[in-house]
Amino acid sequence: MKELHAGRHLRLVCRNGWEFVERPGVLGIVLVVAVTPGGGLLLVEQHREPVGASVLELPAGLAGDAGSPAGEPLEEAARRELVEETGWDAAEMERLTAGPPSAGVTSEVVTLFRARGLSKAGPGGGVEGEAITVHEVPLAEAEAWLLRREAGGALVDPKVWAGLWFARRP
Numbered sequence: 001m002k003e004l005h006a007g008r009h010l011r012l013v014c015r016n017g018w019e020f021v022e023r024p025g026v027l028g029i030v031l032v033v034a035v036t037p038g039g040g041l042l043l044v045e046q047h048r049e050p051v052g053a054s055v056l057e058l059p060a061g062l063a064g065d066a067g068s069p070a071g072e073p074l075e076e077a078a079r080r081e082l083v084e085e086t087g088w089d090a091a092e093m094e095r096l097t098a099g100p101p102s103a104g105v106t107s108e109v110v111t112l113f114r115a116r117g118l119s120k121a122g123p124g125g126g127v128e129g130e131a132i133t134v135h136e137v138p139l140a141e142a143e144a145w146l147l148r149r150e151a152g153g154a155l156v157d158p159k160v161w162a163g164l165w166f167a168r169r170p
Helices: 074-086 139-151 158-167
Strands: 002-006 011-015 018-022 028-034 040-048 053-057 060-063 088-099 110-120 133-138
Touching: 028 040, 028 074, 028 088, 028 158, 040 074, 040 139, 040 158, 053 158, 060 074, 074 088, 074 110, 110 158, 133 139, 139 158
Parallel strands: 028 110
Antiparallel strands: 002 011, 011 018, 028 060, 040 053, 040 133, 088 110
């Protein structure tokens, strides 16, 4: 593998003629499907500079980045990110599935967790420097709410739709 460029958080590499992005030191990416005791799907919204728009997403983050403990298990990263971003903690994290979000561009593999036994633990909104808005969307109204937000100019991460499918399963 040949390194083509290295930035602060990303590396562009080439292997077997294929150029792609890596995140040095990151052990994994986690996404969390969380439904509150009141039946609300937890979503986060923040401006994403690469697409120049507000994006609605599942709570998510990195295991092994500068802000996480060394060797942090993915389940613990999912719990930490849920609390940081939404202010909700989970008694249990159930691994649902894992896979590449954009296999032609990055070596990342995302692991999706379902949070169970939620309790309010703090304000959420992310860590310093993040401007995250938390939405607790009634599960029964989530599709219509997401479509209205899209019509208003927000982008919806397609993984939210997968999360919605998992949220409705027992």
